[in-house]
Amino acid sequence: MRFGSWRRRGSKLFWTGLLAVIALLNLLPILWMVFSSLKDNRDLQAGSLGFSRSQSRLVAMLPRREGVLVGTTNGDIHLIRLESHGLVVRGTRSLDIFAAAYSLQEETLWVLSGQDGILQVDASSLSERQRWPMSRIRQAFLERLPNGTWPDLDPVAVEASSILAVGDQVFATFRSKAFPGVIVLDRKSGGIRFLVFGQELPFAIDQFLDLGRGRVAMVGDKGVVLWQTAPARTADQFLWGQDLPAERVALVVALDDSLLLCQRERADVYSLPGRKVVRTIDTASGLRGGRILAVTADDRRIWFGTAGGIYGVDRRAGTQIEDDDSLQLLAPEHPEGNPWMASGVLGVAYSGGRLWMGGSQGEIAMGKISGSLEVERDGRLPEGKRTLRFENFRDLWQKMDFGSYLRNSLIISLGVTVLSVALALFSAYALARLRFPGKEAFSLMSLATQAIPGVAFLIPLFMTFLWIQKYSRESGWFGDRGVQLVGAWWGVILLYAVFFVPFSIWILRAFFQALPKDLEAAAQLDGCSRWAAFWKVAVPAVRPGIVVTGVYVFLSVWDELLFAWVLTAEKTYTVPVGIRLFAGNYQTRFDLMMAAATVATLPVLVLFFLLQRRIVAGIAPGLSRR
């Protein structure tokens, strides 16, 4: 092969490569928009450039033999072992569910999910043994209460819920106002029972605590129920604000025969037999950590995992602690500063002289307690899987009335397209085919309108609309509200339609001009009237032009914000108006903004790529004519 041919090929390859790079760079903002619409908003706000990981936030930290089981929100279970060089993740199982709560009972791990029901998992092999899906739980509920209403749970939102295995029974419930009761699973028979609020139970429950000796404390919105498992009955109950000190607390822990009631920054030790608060720990003034996120206790101390670190408080100290000195603050020592301080501690668990800790950024650590707390080993949980959050689009529809905006935009854009092109057809034909005085003046006038800003028409039209509304109301002929042009479909459609007529005339005229003159002449010779020649011969022949014009008008109306902002009301808001409102109200929901932008762009992109050849040919017919 000759050298020249190689050179030509090389040069062709170079230019194609260059063009490909340019095209990619050019598409980058659009690709980034679509990609961002599928990311977690936290990642967008943190400026992360990669994929979002599934949310592996620690939910439960359960000590087991020489290690700890960690369960996360996305259903990842990690078995962490203590080894000579550090904490090692010995096993990981992804259940691929949104896990709300975990409970460990000897060799069995129980997992509660708002999406998939209750799962029984082997604590050693981490393999799933059995599953009671939501459909089965629902069925059991409807058998119990045939006329009851089953709630529509949002599997992602139900995070704070509770499951507890005691003896042969597993108690589970969802922290959702709509959820009607407590699920009781019989381990041996596999049967499901329900304790219904208002019948067996006095109020809604969202947390369970094992008090030992077959007793379960059920914490709910009105108080705490002391539940006896055999025979099954309410042994006692304590109400918030009456027996119990606070209104309602976020976190309750059992301490022998006492309950530790944790609020945001304060914890009360409440003795059940004595029915009174024996001690109050104020973390707002006493502990610098702030908000309490997790609690555990050993024989001597109560350990608080807070937004600012880990703190231990002596269990037997006096009833009321007022100053810092009487608290034993134990921040874990760490060679590189203290990572716990920054990120918050989501899990603490005590077992056999060791304190296990889990941070909100996936950090895990084990500490020995000897006077003060010292971190002996630390490590990190594996990151969650790469995910695309299609839920953003569902949230988009929930946060804003996007379906309605889309419908309005489609109705208005399509209505305007049809009307505007129909109106313009006549004039375009006359300008292209007929000779008459005033033709130049008319086409100049219609072109001139394109150089006038939209606001020049909007100001007087808006004032006229207000005027019409006022006088039609005063006249009394049109009811109490008068003729409301602002916010009415037809007002906007008619206005836009006429607005785009000059533009449509301009494009359509070129298509009529391109038709061979003989076409209609022949038709008229055959006895057609001028009208028939236009309607039966010329109009069908410019069909491609009609499509192109229609697409341009559609694209323009789809992108119209100025008139729409002023002339639409809640029921007729279009997509741009809705997005502008949303951007004003939710300034940091970048994920939803990107999702909205994607939904607003895709229809026109699809339209463009379907009709791309025609659009390109129609944009300036004079230019490419040789």
Add this chain to the structure above:
Amino acid sequence: MIGRIWRPIRQHRVAWGFLLPAILGMVLVHFLPLVQLVGISFLDSRRTNLGLGLSAPAVGEGAGILGNYLSIFSEASDPFHLGLVDAVVNTAIFTLVVTFASIALGLAGALLVERMGRWRGFWRALLMTPWIVPAYVVGLIWGVFWQQDSGVVNNSLHALGILGEDRSTWPMWLSGSLTRWAVILPAIWREWPYALLLFSLGLQSVPPGIHEAAQLDGAGPWTRFRFLTVPLLMPAGSLVLLHGLVYNIYSFNLPLMLFGAGSGNGGRQGDLLMPIIFRNTFQRWDFGRGAAATVVLTVGMFLVVALWYRVFRSDLERIR
């Protein structure tokens, strides 16, 4: 008199009949409102007397009938006036940079696409995509891209090692002097494909073989570009220029969504004419001054278009 107008219309009643729907509509939506607009620009129509509508009183005694015009041009205490001066300068810079950058990029792109032979249409469609994205979406997404600490622009620059670790030292695109570029760059991104398309269509009108003929006559690549391609692309270039001038001076959706979560206020270096007129008219409800500013803007635009027409008249004759 009436006969002199009426007779030709009657003689050509078919033609005027065809024009009638458009004329009726345009009189109602375009021409009557324009007359009203000029009227409103002399009225003292503001929030307090919005209910009066068009029967609002004329501008007061002291300022004279031209009060609205005088105040937007010179009244130092008028908030509209203060912003308007900046907005005029910003819009001029914005329009010129965006238009000429789009022309340069579009021309280069069109020449590049022209080399692709059979695949020309494919590459052209691919490069045109930004032009299809609605302008308000462009504003919305770039408003997120430009965020100082979380935006993809700064974070990419950081990943490339151009920006340091300390986020507080990263450039603020949406306030201060960089706002000018924060609105110019997205506008170029959306506009250059249009120039590319028109130039690309223009290149197709170059007669085949003309370049080879010139080459045989000893013309080098630059000579051929300068004396063959450029003159043949003048009609397309003139249309791109006109479109760029009109579209960018009237740019509204993009700056509106780009700045301040839909408020469209880009500050001293970023505010443009349409957003400031819109804010003062429909958010401060100062219709009189809004109308006055709009009238001035429209007259200015007609001057620009007239100038354009004088320059490119001969080129336009070729594509009629």
